[in-house]
Amino acid sequence: MKVALFITCLGDVLFPEVGKATVAVLERLGHEVVFPRDQTCCGQMHTNTGYQHDAAGLVRHHVEVFERVLADGCEAVVAPSGSCVGSVRHQHAALARREGDEALAVRAEAVAARTFELSELLVDVLGVTDVGAAYPHRVTYHPTCHSLRLLGVGDRPLRLLRAVRGIDLVELPAADSCCGFGGTFSIKNADTSTAMLADKMSSVLATRAEVVTAGDASCLMHIGGGLSRLRTGVRPVHLAEILASTT
């Protein structure tokens, strides 16, 4: 299958390894990955911070870029981020409608219908749970809020992780509790965000895992930023990176 990679703005600038890992997994499974280089950002940060008019331009751009590659032989768009796919699927069309652009809303719906978060693409579209990975580490998985509740990915990431050779997967207590990131919430309400993070870190530490993983680089940046500040020695690794690992 020919798949277009939506790298996300954060993934492009801050976490390119996550994108490289996504490419590696898909290519190892025999699929072709293209990277539409005109892509920028889904506009979620603008939308969720109250700047819908500014977001509207980004939505239009995103739709234009990805409908072009979908028309050009790509069968699906994949992003290693539940949150950004959530925005594409649940915000783009609604935002276009609020801006009075029904035509854009319809086009956005068409792009959204073929956009998948990585674990959705692997399990539902490509039908694999064993991607041939090996990762001999003690790992705990944090289900990010948007992958869990906006997308409903359920246990797909866990099914993928359980099939990884050598992995010691331990259950995270109070796993479905938010880590406190919330985009600009982490800055506007830094104290509350930190209180939530403290509880999430306690849960992670209680598992005695050496790696905490998730399907969103943004939440991992938050959890990892706290774990690193406290010098806990637990490192954040994106789901895609574990699935790409073969050693």
Added chain:
Amino acid sequence: MSTFLGMPGVPVRGPAADTAVGHLTGDRPFPAAARDSLADTQLRRNLAHATSTIRAKRAAVVTEVPDWEALRDAGSAIKADTMARLPELLEQLEANVVARGGTVHWARDAAEANRIVTDLVRATGADEVVKVKSMATQEIGLNEALEAVGVTAHETDLAELIVQLGHDRPSHILVPAIHRGRAEIREIFALEMPGVDPSLTDEPAVLAAAARTHLRQVFLRARVAVSGANFGVAETGTLTVVESEGNGRMCLTLPETLITVMGIEKVVPSWRDLEVFLQLLPRSSTGERMNPYTSTWTGVTPGDGPQEFHLVLLDNGRTRALADDLGRTALHCIRCSACLNVCPVYERTGGHAYGSTYPGPIGAILTPLLTGLTGGDDPNDSLPYASTLCGACYDVCPVKINIPEILVQLRAEHTEAHADRHRLPTAEAAAMKAVAWSMADPARFARAGRAAALARHGIRRGKPLLPLPPPLNGWTASRDAPRPSAESFRDWWARTRGPSS
């Protein structure tokens, strides 16, 4: 009193003098108030324990109901229909209450509602009233208004009583004293409850018995009761109160005069609709299959119960919320408090940080919808941002209010109200525009990414990263900031794969 409803006229955007009376607005923005709550270790422990217990109870009883999702859809549909026909249903309710011997009053705002109730109480000559737990009377600050004219209001719900005796404010819709532990309650009773045995312990049964002895005297004495209502059935004029303790039932049956203050959104079209809500409400709120007491009454029944009944229909910003096409769904709320109990923000900050009678996720949308967003520094302008948009509230809401979506919409209304009122954009608005500009074009975006990487990476290669400047120092105060990669993904792709599509 006129029946003018102020049908959609006042937009959400704009200041709200009409809702200034009562307890819809705190004195500080959420982040500042939350900081104090977060430092209260006792509060954090009480809340974590109480919310996790009730969360688990709710989750267990909800899974027992095979048609739970269908019930939620039905609840949502009934409420949507009610809001679409609100004026007609309210007039039907009024006609039926009057036909059965009650009197109906219309109150535009808190001040008007307080005036109506205090006048009614004074006309009876009573100097005290007993109260059924009610959010609407908390919202309008009725107890203070009564006190100002020399009337003592006795809260009879156990948790409300604890709050009242402690000279405190409720912090939860259903469990107003959720922020208090047993030892604190014992202390409040020992200090403030008239005639209490000073040697009482903090055993729940001992505390409940003390409250019972105290309240029994009040019930037998009181001639006037004030209540709220969970539902008002338009087709029959029947009011409904749902409760656990039976103290509400005492208030609703013993006194001679009953005054009910009901938000206009609490009307439901027919008796059949109660079938849906009386299943949704107890399981969502207390995690019980059925609440112990459901009281219903219709006007006045000669020789049985209160012989004088007044219904005060309260607007207080509700028609303002109704005018907002998405925000009006916040009026569907049946005040079950499930969204508070699952909210990770509420669990840490408690209810007082929200400043309003309505805390938690529903409060973060309902409060600003009722009072309006000023686009300035009104404390309620901070409420739509008091959420990570994690979506836990939407998952549990029995009437499927899409709280995260409304929060996002209110944030937009807030920034736009600010832009309307100010010539200069905020630093945040300017930054957002700049980022949107650079992201609208891939070449600009690539250049901005490289510049950020240089600024953060190149200059301090090998050395620890410096704290970020304000407002981003909110991040680095407790979290290390990521280091932009020396090579972005797009540059890596271009270098290793050549230009792609």
